[in-house]
Amino acid sequence: MSRLERAAAPARPAWWPLVRRLLIYGFFVLLAAMLAALARTIDWQEASAALRQYHARTLLLALAASAASYLVYGCFDLLGQRYARHDLPWRQILTVTFVCYAFNLNLGSWVGGLALRYRLYRRLGLDNLQITKVYTLSLATNWTSYLLLAGAVFAAGAVVPPGDWGIGFAALRALGLGLLALAAAYLLACAFARRRVWTFRGHGIGLPGLRLGLWQMVVGVANWVLMALVIHILLRQQVAFSTVLGVLLISAIAGVVAHIPAGLGVLEAVFVAFLHHQVSRGTLIAALIGYRAVYFLLPLLVAGIVYLVIEARAKQMLRSNRAGERQ
Numbered sequence: 376m377s378r379l380e381r382a383a384a385p386a387r388p389a390w391w392p393l394v395r396r397l398l399i400y401g402f403f404v405l406l407a408a409m410l411a412a413l414a415r416t417i418d419w420q421e422a423s424a425a426l427r428q429y430h431a432r433t434l435l436l437a438l439a440a441s442a443a444s445y446l447v448y449g450c451f452d453l454l455g456q457r458y459a460r461h462d463l464p465w466r467q468i469l470t471v472t473f474v475c476y477a478f479n480l481n482l483g484s485w486v487g488g489l490a491l492r493y494r495l496y497r498r499l500g501l502d503n504l505q506i507t508k509v510y511t512l513s514l515a516t517n518w519t520s521y522l523l524l525a526g527a528v529f530a531a532g533a534v535v536p537p538g539d540w541g542i543g544f545a546a547l548r549a550l551g552l553g554l555l556a557l558a559a560a561y562l563l564a565c566a567f568a569r570r571r572v573w574t575f576r577g578h579g580i581g582l583p584g585l586r587l588g589l590w591q592m593v594v595g596v597a598n599w600v601l602m603a604l605v606i607h608i609l610l611r612q613q614v615a616f617s618t619v620l621g622v623l624l625i626s627a628i629a630g631v632v633a634h635i636p637a638g639l640g641v642l643e644a645v646f647v648a649f650l651h652h653q654v655s656r657g658t659l660i661a662a663l664i665g666y667r668a669v670y671f672l673l674p675l676l677v678a679g680i681v682y683l684v685i686e687a688r689a690k691q692m693l694r695s696n697r698a699g700e701r702q
Contacts, residue, residue, distance in 0.1 A: 520595020
């Protein structure tokens with residue numbers, strides 16, 4: 376905001392600083408309460424026992440695939456940097472995105488996707504419109520790439536639904552073709568749509584160009600593939616990768632419908648329903664517990680520490696960013 380814009384902006388009420396401080400404290404209390412609630416739902420002994428049965432090489436490969444997935448997810452907000460036209464350093468973007476993704480997976484999109492993104496990016500100097508653009512592009516990247524990948528996997532017949540599910544093999548393939556059509560429609564809109572801006576809560580959100588839309592598909596598909604690779608590694612390659620990927624994509628939608636943070640219980644139920652005839656239930660549960668530990672819990676512990684560091688250094692980072700803008 377320029378000096379002239381700041382002068383023209385209406386003065387905030389005298390009580391606003393106190394209310395703002397109380398809201399910040401309330402946010403931290405709520406965050407701590409949600410973390411405590413999450414910790415109580417986890418059987419730590421079971422998770423530890425599941426991890427101990429793996430060779431170190433298997434765990435290292437799973438950790439490497441998880442780290443690669445988080446790095447690729449960071450590219451969502453790097454694309455958002457170009458879309459929102461802001462100048463935050465790429466290191467700060469990747470750090471904020473890592474924290475938000477870990478909290479999003481474990482505590483839901485309202486905490487990781489929205490609350491933390493707005494708080495951290497605002498502390499680093501972005502305005503609400505820029506943050507909204509970054510967030511909406513990240514959402515679009517995740518779900519348009521889902522349409523493309525799930526459509527291809529389902530249409531190829533890589534997943535056979537259980538007999539007691541309401542959808543048959545042919546219907547699932549037809550669904551895949553429909554998803555592919557939606558993904559194609561998005562890219563066509565990016566390339567040829569005449570109306571390129573929509574208003575959302577007073578903010579204009581523009582449709583990205585075709586080149587950016589293609590990059591969304593590339594990084595989004597890569598992230599979904601790496602997530603499935605973690606589970607495939609922990610299953611010791613006993614199930615075809617395409618099958619693991621397809622079941623993960625189905626469980627993602629089931630988790631959204633159930634609206635349970637981290638999809639607790641939903642992921643396991645879907646994998647057991649689809650794969651119990653290929654591997655034992657114990658092997659499946661152990662792999663999924665390992666997946667939660669490696670992909671959800673360990674990153675959350677690291678993200679919690681990184682979050683505190685960002686909070687402690689935010690003012691210094693903001694001054695550095697503004698000094699860079701003036702140069």
